[in-house]
Amino acid sequence: MKISTIRITPIAVPDMPLLNTKGVHGSHFLRSIIEVECDDGSIGLSETYGAIKTLDGLRRAAPQLIGMDPFALNALRARIEAALPDAGGINHKTMLTQHQVVDVVYSAYEIAFLDLIGHATGRPLCDLLGGAVRDTVQFAAYLFFKFAKPSDQFGPDLFGEVMSTESLLNQAETFVERHGFQSIKLKGGVLPPDTEIETMLALRERFPEHPLRIDPMGAWRVPTAQRVCDALQGTLEYLEDPVRGMEAMAELSAMTDIPLSTNLVVVEFEQVLEAFKHDAVQIILSDHHYWRGATGARHLGEMCRAAGMGVSMHSNTHLGISLAAMTHVAAATPTLTFDCDTHYPWTHHDVIQGGKWTFHQGAVAVPTTPGLGVSLDRDALGELHDYYLQQSSTDRNDTQEIKRYIPDYVRQVPRW
Ligand SMILES: [Mg+2]
Numbered sequence: 001m002k003i004s005t006i007r008i009t010p011i012a013v014p015d016m017p018l019l020n021t022k023g024v025h026g027s028h029f030l031r032s033i034i035e036v037e038c039d040d041g042s043i044g045l046s047e048t049y050g051a052i053k054t055l056d057g058l059r060r061a062a063p064q065l066i067g068m069d070p071f072a073l074n075a076l077r078a079r080i081e082a083a084l085p086d087a088g089g090i091n092h093k094t095m096l097t098q099h100q101v102v103d104v105v106y107s108a109y110e111i112a113f114l115d116l117i118g119h120a121t122g123r124p125l126c127d128l129l130g131g132a133v134r135d136t137v138q139f140a141a142y143l144f145f146k147f148a149k150p151s152d153q154f155g156p157d158l159f160g161e162v163m164s165t166e167s168l169l170n171q172a173e174t175f176v177e178r179h180g181f182q183s184i185k186l187k188g189g190v191l192p193p194d195t196e197i198e199t200m201l202a203l204r205e206r207f208p209e210h211p212l213r214i215d216p217m218g219a220w221r222v223p224t225a226q227r228v229c230d231a232l233q234g235t236l237e238y239l240e241d242p243v244r245g246m247e248a249m250a251e252l253s254a255m256t257d258i259p260l261s262t263n264l265v266v267v268e269f270e271q272v273l274e275a276f277k278h279d280a281v282q283i284i285l286s287d288h289h290y291w292r293g294a295t296g297a298r299h300l301g302e303m304c305r306a307a308g309m310g311v312s313m314h315s316n317t318h319l320g321i322s323l324a325a326m327t328h329v330a331a332a333t334p335t336l337t338f339d340c341d342t343h344y345p346w347t348h349h350d351v352i353q354g355g356k357w358t359f360h361q362g363a364v365a366v367p368t369t370p371g372l373g374v375s376l377d378r379d380a381l382g383e384l385h386d387y388y389l390q391q392s393s394t395d396r397n398d399t400q401e402i403k404r405y406i407p408d409y410v411r412q413v414p415r416w
Contacts, residue, residue, distance in 0.1 A: 014155030023398030110293030118371030189219025218244030
């Protein structure tokens with residue numbers, strides 16, 4: 001069983017104007033769909049970021065993987081490091097954190113390799129990670145303030161404009177009714193802190209049993225964050241990246257009992273040690289797309305156990321191949337006890353056969369069929385690839401995008 005062919009298909013997927021502290025989502029999001037084919041005809045699938053640096057790294061590494069045995073994950077890492085020396089980070093300079101090209105490219109191929117191993121052994125991917133410790137994986141409702149979708153942007157809108165506590169509550173009710181979510185996360189850092197405090201308190205009143213989180217992505221300075229913590233004491237399950245940088249997180253952490261979580265200041269294993277040393281965060285967000293794949297994400301779970309930290313799961317805009325991988329990883333990470341983030345309900349599209357995944361009581365059933373448990377819908381892939389070819393943008397830049405709506409917008413992180 002040797003790898004004979006690798007196909008990387010960039011796609012664009014219609015998106016909605018979801019707001020965050022550095023801007024707004026564009027008219028579409030970019031993904032790469034990866035097929036790793038072996039000489040016996042079996043195919044391993046994967047999905048990852050589609051912006052230019054990731055795509056370039058995937059393409060440059062691919063020829064070095066031909067002839068490999070998909071069981072050789074250590075060799076995979078070595079070949080990718082050799083193929084991409086000094087490759088640097090994947091993200092545009094307007095992003096708030098950086099992920100290393102070698103980690104992201106390794107992560108993407110590792111999932112495809114594990115999918116192949118699953119098919120070869122007849123076992124679901126979670127079995128290759130030590131086995132599922134849960135039959136279903138819970139996800140959280142991921143709420144956003146947003147603009148109404150401009151009429152010149154392709155694809156349907158959800159909820160129209162959501163720029164108030166009242167309309168956000170309506171969004172929450174719809175997501176909870178439709179998908180049965182049992183926890184709620186708000187992407188904050190968009191409206192003034194007092195409005196977002198009011199929104200979280202309104203969510204608490206409307207959903208007294210749902211664990212609540214807010215993620216302002218470093219939008220607040222330490223005194224502001226401290227004020228928010230005081231106002232939301234007893235309301236939050238955890239507070240995600242309230243302030244920017246490890247030092248500020250440590251300063252705030254010393255002042256509040258609310259657990260702090262992050263997907264911005266701890267994105268590499270070395271940073272787990274630093275965060276532990278400074279008691280800067282209590283919960284780390286796992287994500288197999290950059291934590292060195294499914295095996296790395298599992299290692300993160302063990303490292304957090306040793307450090308006495310909790311584990312949750314981060315999401316970027318994604319489709320169903322990523323959701324399958326997220327579900328397997330979460331199922332096989334015993335310490336991942338929080339409901340995972342997902343952007344999945346925000347898209348109407350997918351590239352998997354059999355239609356989109358559905359959530360029951362906010363959960364996805366862990367697949368029991370070999371590998372990831374999903375197969376590719378080539379027609380859907382072709383359509384989204386054609387849509388990609390029609391776009392002029394090959395990178396993500398939320399700050400540029402928001403100037404369509406607010407021409408004099410100035411990016412400022414922290415803002416308050
Ligand atoms: Mg976050």
